[in-house]
Amino acid sequence: MLHLHWAALTRLLVPACFVSGALMVREYLPALSENTQIVLAALPYLVAAICAVMAYQFRRVRLLLAALGVAALYWLIQNHLQVSLDHPDAARLYLVASLAVPLLCLYLLVLPERGMFNTWGLLACVFFLGSAGACFALADLILGASAGVSQAFAHRPVEGYILSIGASQLLALVAVAGIAALLLRNAEAEGPLLGVLAAGFASLAFLHLESISVVMGIAAGLCLVWGLLRSSYAMAYRDELTGLLGRRALNERLASLGKRYTIAMLDVDHFKRFNDKHGHDVGDEVLKLVASRVREVGNGGTAYRYGGEEFCIVFPRKSSEDCAAALDEVRERIADYKMSIRDRRSRPARSKDGARRRGATRIRSDQVSVTISAGVAAREEDGQDAESVILAADSKLYKAKRSGRNRVVF
Ligand SMILES: Nc1nc2c(ncn2[C@@H]2O[C@H](COP(=O)(O)OP(=O)(O)OP(=O)(O)O)[C@@H](O)[C@H]2O)c(=O)[nH]1
Secondary structure, X not given: OOOXXXXXXXXXXXXXXXXHHHHHHHOOHHHOOHHHHHHHHHHHHHHHHHHXXXXXXXXXXXXXXXXXXXXXXXXXXXXXXXXXXXXXXXXXXXXXXXXXXXXXXXXXXXXXXXXXXXXXXXXXXXXXXXXXXXXXXXXXXXXXXXXXXXXXXXXXXXXXXXXXXXXXXXXXHHHHHHHHHHHHHOOOOHHHHHHHHHHHHHHHHOOOOOOHHHHHHHHHHHHHHHHHHHHHHHHHHEOOOOOOEOHHHHHHHXXXXXXXXXXXXXEEOOHHHHHHHHOHHHHHHHHHHHHHHHHOOOOOOEEEEEEOOEEEEEXXXXXXXXXXXXXXXXXXXXXXXOEEEEOHHHOXXXXXXXXXXXXXXXXOEEEEOOOEEEEXXXXXXXXXXXXXXHHHHHHHHHHHHHOOOOOEEO
16 A cells, blocks of 8 residues: 655655745845945855765765756856856857756656665666756757747746746746655655755746845755755665664663653564565564554554564553553554565566566555554653663563563563
8 A cells, every 4th residue: 555654744844944934044145245235156066065975975966966966057047047048158058957856856866775885876877967968959859849938938928936947837837747746756866866956946936036046045055954954864864664763863862861751662573484475675664564564553652663573662651551552553553454575586586477477467465464562661750760661561561462462571
C-alpha cells in the first residue's frame, strides 16, 4: 500500500520562510550603503560555495548540483540579464533560464541519492550538465516554432510579471511533482529543492524588481544549507533503515530525562525464523513497517530503534499504567496489520524469464504479519539511573517472550 508522509509537509515551512523573508528584506536593500550592497551581491556565491563544500563532505550529489545551479543562475542574471529583454540575446537567455530552473529542479527532485564517488554520481553530474545544455537547444526550438508555441513562452505576459505562461505552468507542474516526491519519499532533499525552485521562480518572474536575484540567491543557498544541516543531523541521530531516532539520540535523551518516566522495550517475535523463511530483504521491509507503527505510539512516547529488531519507547512524566493503553494499541496494530510483500526469492533470476513469466502470471505477492512483545518499567526511586530502568524493562520483555509472546508485560 502507498504510504504518504503527510508530516513531511512541515519541512516546507523553513524554505517558505527563507523565500518570503527574502522578498520582505529586498525592500530595505536600496537604503543600505554602496559598500554593503557590494558585499551582499557577493553573498549568493559565498553561500552556494559553502553549500557545495558541505554537500561534497556529506556526499549529497543532488544538493551539490543544486548549489552549482543556484550560482549559475545568479551569474547569468547578474551578467547577462541586466538589460532589456527586448534585446534578442537577452530574451533567448531568459527563456533558457526559465526552462532550466523547472527542468533541472525536476531532475534533482526525482534523482535517487546513491552517493557521489561512483559511476552513478558521475552520471548524475554529466546528465545535469547535459540537461542544462539541452535547455539552450529547447529554447531555440521554441523560438523557431509556430506562433502559438513561441507566444506561450513569450516573456512579460501581464504587467509586473515577467515569466511566460508556458514556463509558469512548467514550474507549477514541477512544484506538484516535488511535493509528491516529498510525500512519498520523506527524504531530506525535497524541501530544500522546492525552496530553490520557489527562489528561482521569484528571481525570474519578478526580474524587474531591484536586487531580487541577490535576495533569492541568498534564500536559495540558505534552503540548501538548512537541508544539509538536517541531513547531517539525520546521519548522526537517525537509523537509516527505519528513519526512527537511533541509539545516539536515545542516549542523549536518557541523560536529560526528569525524575518520572517510563521506558518500554519492544522486540519482534521470532524474527530470526521470519528472516530465514522470507529472506533478509523482506525482513528489512517488515522492520520498516513495524517501525512506522511504533513511531505512531500515543501518550507522548518517543520511539527509538534500539538495535536489530528491538525498539525502545520513552514516555517522559508518565507511569507504567499511563502507558498501558498506548502500548497495547501499538502491539495490536502490528499484529493486525497484514503486510503485502513481494516475495523477491520467487522472482526468476534471468530477466528474460521474468518478462516471460510476468506475461503469464503475476509475481506472487505474499501477505505476512508479525507480532511484537514488550516489557515496560518505570523509574521508581530517586537515584535510579536510566540504564537500570532499561534493564528492568528488558527483563519484563524476557518474561513476555517466555509467557507466549505478542503481549506487553509491566
Ligand atoms: N532483516 C533484518 N534482520 C535483522 C536486522 N537486525 C537484526 N536482525 C535479525 O533479527 C533476528 C533476531 O533473532 P533473535 O534475537 O534470535 O530473536 P528472534 O528470532 O526474534 O526470537 P525471539 O526474540 O525469541 O522471539 C536475527 O536473525 C537477526 O539477524 C535487520 O536490520 N534486518
